[in-house]
Amino acid sequence: MTVPNGNCVQPVVFMKVCLLGRLSYLPFHVVGRVLCQLEPCGGVEVDQAVKAAKLAFGYWSKMSGMERARVMIEAAHIIEVSHESSNILDCISEMEVVNNGKSITEARLDVDSARVCIEYYAGLASTLAGQHVQLPGGSFAYTRREPLGVCVGIGAWNYPFQIVAWKSAPALACGNSMVFKPSPVTPVTAVMLAEIYAKAGVPEGLFNVVQGGQETGSLLCQHPDVAKVSFTGSVPTGRKIMEMASKGVKPVTLELGGKSPLLIFKDSDLENAVRGALMANFLSQGQVCSNGTRVFVQKDILPEFVKEVVKRTQAIEIGDPLLESTRMGALVSRPHLDKVLSFVDRAKKEGATVLCGGESYVPSDPKLRGGYYMTPCILGNCTDDMTCVKEEIFGPVMSVLPFETEDEVLQRANDTSLGLAAGVFTRDVRRAHRVVEHLKAGSCFINNYNITPVEVPFGGFKMSGIGRENGQVTIEFYSQLKTVFVEMGDVDSLF
Numbered sequence: 001m002t003v004p005n006g007n008c009v010q011p012v013v014f015m016k017v018c019l020l021g022r023l024s025y026l027p028f029h030v031v032g033r034v035l036c037q038l039e040p041c042g043g044v045e046v047d048q049a050v051k052a053a054k055l056a057f058g059y060w061s062k063m064s065g066m067e068r069a070r071v072m073i074e075a076a077h078i079i080e081v082s083h084e085s086s087n088i089l090d091c092i093s094e095m096e097v098v099n100n101g102k103s104i105t106e107a108r109l110d111v112d113s114a115r116v117c118i119e120y121y122a123g124l125a126s127t128l129a130g131q132h133v134q135l136p137g138g139s140f141a142y143t144r145r146e147p148l149g150v151c152v153g154i155g156a157w158n159y160p161f162q163i164v165a166w167k168s169a170p171a172l173a174c175g176n177s178m179v180f181k182p183s184p185v186t187p188v189t190a191v192m193l194a195e196i197y198a199k200a201g202v203p204e205g206l207f208n209v210v211q212g213g214q215e216t217g218s219l220l221c222q223h224p225d226v227a228k229v230s231f232t233g234s235v236p237t238g239r240k241i242m243e244m245a246s247k248g249v250k251p252v253t254l255e256l257g258g259k260s261p262l263l264i265f266k267d268s269d270l271e272n273a274v275r276g277a278l279m280a281n282f283l284s285q286g287q288v289c290s291n292g293t294r295v296f297v298q299k300d301i302l303p304e305f306v307k308e309v310v311k312r313t314q315a316i317e318i319g320d321p322l323l324e325s326t327r328m329g330a331l332v333s334r335p336h337l338d339k340v341l342s343f344v345d346r347a348k349k350e351g352a353t354v355l356c357g358g359e360s361y362v363p364s365d366p367k368l369r370g371g372y373y374m375t376p377c378i379l380g381n382c383t384d385d386m387t388c389v390k391e392e393i394f395g396p397v398m399s400v401l402p403f404e405t406e407d408e409v410l411q412r413a414n415d416t417s418l419g420l421a422a423g424v425f426t427r428d429v430r431r432a433h434r435v436v437e438h439l440k441a442g443s444c445f446i447n448n449y450n451i452t453p454v455e456v457p458f459g460g461f462k463m464s465g466i467g468r469e470n471g472q473v474t475i476e477f478y479s480q481l482k483t484v485f486v487e488m489g490d491v492d493s494l495f
């Protein structure tokens, strides 16, 4: 596999990637070296990308849903099939490991979930329809669901390929074009999706990748020809995006951070509760927005739960993310690793007990020595006022908190300005639904955690965001409704 370069993506990708043949290199998160140098796009390039997207919108928006669906299905198909003995899904997954540092096992799941997302919205493209409303005297009205125009997507670094698919698939299905800016920390795999869309036959300029950081992002949000901004990232940046979009009265989708609670009642199936807690905390080295990092455990089962969860956490295999056996790769950058470790230090100072992990980790393989690894951490003796319990750490750090009653735990679980996700483990079906009804979070899980099938809407309450991704409802966030009134009689004028 060769790394994407400026020639193969239309129209604006300024990547100066000095790379190599298939996996003859090592990911920089893994070994601590720079992967590639990219030039950020400035005003000229952003304008060029938006112009190209505007032109392509003219063609794409006039195609029928079925015609758009065919192209999108082809894109999903390209990801799935093998070409000349290499499988594209595996190529993208390996590059996602390079891009982000997560394990190859997880990267494959992410890339496949992106493929399924494109397939799902291809299926919905032909279902976009309006309503017919009968009015007096034979008059009637109808509604048309129309695309918005040029949509901007801005991504975070934790799920680079999944995020670009979650944004572009519904946007394209509705007839929009898109300019996407990946995080400068993980710039590579979004470009591969651009290549796939181009191969599948989308019009030139329909999907564009611009590289850069906050300046490039601001230019995109403020561009007068941009109709909508869909953003995934932190709360402070989300706030800025909303401010910029508000100047042009542009709709926004905001997928922001979380500090989600996971409630484990004494009647839970303990084995599943432990598995759920691990899934809620350690995917992608704990760098997951929806993670259930505040694990509330009913006092009666606390010792048993802690013993088992610590045992399983200590057994997590850390190391080279390209190995099939690895379950935890490298964190995304040195500054981020340092930040996560400083949260652990602060937790200790505030009185929490480190039950396991929480230290930087040096793999035995000498080539991995410079990588950004740490041991997954469980903090005991936590209280609700500790920094580790209040702030999003975005690393492999679970805080365990005892509770006694349902009312008490609900009050404590909801005591946060964030509301992305929440989970409950119990065998009592009435309790499960009662608890979920009271949890103030956009995505709730009963007896599982962190599963996001594409058919199901995903998004946050409170400061965790606005709008939804996935599911049918997302069509509404990438389209607008036009109402047409049709008079069949004479105009009944008052003048």
Ligand SMILES: NC(=O)c1ccc[n+]([C@@H]2O[C@H](COP(=O)([O-])OP(=O)(O)OC[C@H]3O[C@@H](n4cnc5c(N)ncnc54)[C@H](O)[C@@H]3O)[C@@H](O)[C@H]2O)c1
Pocket: 154, 155, 156, 157, 158, 159, 181, 182, 183, 184, 212, 213, 214, 215, 216, 217, 218, 221, 232, 233, 234, 235, 237, 238, 240, 241, 254, 255, 256, 257, 258, 288, 289, 290, 392, 394, 420, 460, 464, 465
């Ligand atoms: N809710 C979700 O679906 C979801 C998913 C993944 C990550 N996240 C959140 O993302 C955060 C981690 O990601 P991050 O560190 O990349 O977030 P971030 O907010 O620092 O950056 C996100 C993106 O915004 C861009 N950006 C930064 N400043 C900007 C500005 N002023 N104008 C326009 N664009 C700007 C960045 O270049 C990047 O592409 C965490 O808080 C996590 O919870 C949320």
Ligand SMILES: C[N+](C)(C)CCCC=O
Pocket: 158, 159, 283, 287, 288, 289, 290, 450, 451, 452
């Ligand atoms: C697929 N996960 C693990 C639920 C991640 C969703 C995106 C949040 O960071």
